[in-house]
Amino acid sequence: MVTSAPLWSVLVVPALLAGFATVAVAADGLLAARAAHRRVSPAVLAAPLAEVPRLLAAQRRVTPAADTLLWRLGLAAVPVAGVLAAVVIPFGQLTASRMSVGVVWFNAMEVLTWAGLWMAGWGPNAVLPLIGGYRFVAQGLAYELPLMFALISAAAGAQSLDVADIAGAQGHLWFAVWMPAAFAVYLAGVHAFSFLGPFGYPAGRDLAGGVAAEVSGPDRLMLEAGRWLLLTAGAGMAVPLFLGGGAGPLMPAWAWSAVKTLAVVLALVWGRRRLPVIRADRYAELAWVVLIPVAIAQALAVALVVLTTGGTP
């Protein structure tokens, strides 16, 4: 039974999230080193962490006639969205906030990146970031609806919007097993809202960094950390939604939550390295012509199963 932890546990959420995100960044560096045939050493793993003090000390880049208010607000919105989204994720038997509408809350907080990245693109008054910001909005119109239907499938399977209830409803069969399409669409959505890997288009190399092109110093740290926090929050949410939450034999619930979250994080990092970047206009067609019908069919199948059996198949 998942219970609500005391209020101070809200402070634990960012720490835990940052811990998993650090593992993700280290694993990403490791894969990059292997792909470049460099020797894998502890220094390679620590390189992303060594970047933190450098960015904190680095000077902010200034552009002429920038909208500094919107720029900073947009950059701050990215990590804030990641942390706020993670507040409703149960970890083991505890959750920082057991919201009755946790799934909708997660969705709403993840959508904050729309506003965040658009502002981060608009703020510096420069061409490449502006294009990057608009690219994210275009990408958002493509990925968001399939992702919503994937979330609806999981919620419909458990007949609840409470994340803990959804985890608890997967007694003998994970939702990932009997809702494979929803699970796949959800994982693609996690890549998309953290604009990493195949969805790195808004911050693409063809745009010299896109939204991140003019961002330096602590702002850069915030943006980069924000996308990894979002990825980690998405991976953490996949565990109660599709992988049975903290349930498992032998080990305590928190250990199962940690193991499953790590597994999803590593799978997402691996996918980020393996999949090519897809242009937003091409993904929009794929999303609207293929993914939305598939996701709706998946939600319909779940609804029919729940109506006939009253629960899992």
Add this chain to the structure above:
Amino acid sequence: MTTAVFWVLAPLAAASGFMVFRFGSMARATIALLVSFLASGGLLIVLGLAYLGTVVILMMVMEMVIMAVFMIAYMMNPAGLMPMAMFHNKRASLAISLTVFALLAAGIFVTRWPRRAGTAPRDPTFRLGEALMGPQMLTMVTLGVTLLATMVGAVVLATHRGRYDRFGDDLKRRPPTDPARGGVGR
């Protein structure tokens, strides 16, 4: 706690709503409106309507971002980067809006609110769904189809390239002539 949150969110909602008409930049005006909506969504959550509040936050972020894109695209000055106001006739519009705000606020205090009959339902989200989807199912279905038809119609009217442009006058050209190939290889 709830009262403190209210006193943070309510002035924020009103002030940022007011700032929409003060900012000279379309981007800032839109984001000010978004902040106002986010604070209103937070107020709904404080009132115990978690689902409605969260959905307001979810929908308004997306709507305001899309609105910003269109407002900047369709503005009267090139590229939409020159400062411009969100209103005409500054004095009269300010007087009208302040009067309306004062009247509505006065209404809150003048009205004799009825006492609550019974207790709040345990799961307001479920009850809301039942209220909307139970007796009003026909209304909702009609509304949904009408909205969808409106959207499809608007897109058809606005689209730059129709099927005759893509597939030719006899609709037989394969593959269609498109400026860029789509994601599913058509």
